[in-house]
Amino acid sequence: MTDLSIKNVRKSYGSHAVIHGINVDVADGEFAVLVGPSGCGKSTLLRMIAGLETISSGEIRVSGRVVNDLSPKDRDMAMVFQNYALYPHMTVGENMGFSLTISNVRKAEIEQRVRRAAEILALGPLLERYPRQLSGGQRQRVAMGRAIVRDPQVFLFDEPLSNLDAKLRVAMRTEIKQLHQRLHTTTIYVTHDQVEAMTLADKIVVMRDGVVEQVGAPLDVYDQPRNVFVAGFIGSPAMNFIEGDLVDGEQGTVFSSASGFTVPFGRRLAVECPRPVILGIRPEHFSATENGTPTEVVVVETTGSATQVNVRRGTDELVCEFRERVLARPGETLRISPRPEAIHLFDAQTGQRVIEREHSLAA
Numbered sequence: 001m002t003d004l005s006i007k008n009v010r011k012s013y014g015s016h017a018v019i020h021g022i023n024v025d026v027a028d029g030e031f032a033v034l035v036g037p038s039g040c041g042k043s044t045l046l047r048m049i050a051g052l053e054t055i056s057s058g059e060i061r062v063s064g065r066v067v068n069d070l071s072p073k074d075r076d077m078a079m080v081f082q083n084y085a086l087y088p089h090m091t092v093g094e095n096m097g098f099s100l101t102i103s104n105v106r107k108a109e110i111e112q113r114v115r116r117a118a119e120i121l122a123l124g125p126l127l128e129r130y131p132r133q134l135s136g137g138q139r140q141r142v143a144m145g146r147a148i149v150r151d152p153q154v155f156l157f158d159e160p161l162s163n164l165d166a167k168l169r170v171a172m173r174t175e176i177k178q179l180h181q182r183l184h185t186t187t188i189y190v191t192h193d194q195v196e197a198m199t200l201a202d203k204i205v206v207m208r209d210g211v212v213e214q215v216g217a218p219l220d221v222y223d224q225p226r227n228v229f230v231a232g233f234i235g236s237p238a239m240n241f242i243e244g245d246l247v248d249g250e251q252g253t254v255f256s257s258a259s260g261f262t263v264p265f266g267r268r269l270a271v272e273c274p275r276p277v278i279l280g281i282r283p284e285h286f287s288a289t290e291n292g293t294p295t296e297v298v299v300v301e302t303t304g305s306a307t308q309v310n311v312r313r314g315t316d317e318l319v320c321e322f323r324e325r326v327l328a329r330p331g332e333t334l335r336i337s338p339r340p341e342a343i344h345l346f347d348a349q350t351g352q353r354v355i356e357r358e359h360s361l362a363a
Helices: 042-050 092-102 107-120 136-148 166-183 194-200 218-223 228-233
Strands: 004-013 016-026 031-035 057-062 077-080 154-158 186-191 203-208 211-216 240-249 252-257 262-264 275-281 286-302 307-313 316-322 333-338 344-347
Touching: 004 042, 016 042, 016 211, 031 042, 031 194, 042 077, 042 154, 042 186, 077 136, 092 107, 092 136, 107 136, 107 166, 136 166, 166 194, 186 194, 194 218, 203 218, 203 228, 211 218, 211 228, 228 240, 228 275, 228 344, 240 316, 252 275, 286 316, 307 333, 316 333
Parallel strands: 031 186, 031 203, 077 154, 154 186
Antiparallel strands: 004 016, 004 057, 203 211, 240 252, 240 275, 252 262, 275 344, 286 307, 286 333, 307 316
């Protein structure tokens, strides 16, 4: 049983604070992803977990034991770096077994562990090659194999796929997911790519400026973002935001923006009106309807499986994604309607969620 607990962890460089009291618990066998924009502190937090950075205050516990003062080699964690960090003069097999060699593990056991890791990662035919003879994806698998042979309590991944091309990143995501399903090792994974976070994680930790904005299962964070930052960061294409007011109408609460974008909810919401809010709606939650709000088509992008249409109404620019084929050209008018049950409402001043979606805001 290997669980990891981060309690009120802070990190400062002199008077400059970069991590501001983070609390996160990762259960045994869980795959947790730290995600956020560049500079938000996620790699610093990972390095503190690994023991490569000192902690200014707080505690990190592994299976109940405080590891703050333990050296990296004594924490029983294995880290996979962004740049692979392979020794160019060693073969694949030697790279994978090196940490065991310097720990004076018996040669027979090293060979057994290396063969096992090579079988898991389909590296058997490559064991005698050198890193220069490998592709980027193969080098990353070797780096993962070097971690596997140590049989650690915790795997740590620091943006391991950022140097790979788009197609290879997708393939490697699948391999990492399958590896975790096979080994069930507690894993902390850092990325700035929210698609990676959504597809890999059991638990997402969304960070900004050294603070945790939200923690939860991927779909919970996607469906119930706590604030405007999380709502805009998680999801691709990103959520649309429209500033406006909630007002009381004859048929219930109505959202209305300065550009004339209106959404009637068909009932009274449990909020005080009038109230300035930010309405959030994901691109896939628009429909093209005859009685929708008229907008001007700006750009049309087709991917085959979907059509992405950028539209404008006054100062509001929106992205709509349709699964059906939408025949629209720039300059034409497209009438769109958001699905009321998929709407998010945030306070205009604080950016915090105004009302839970209760399965929906629909009547």
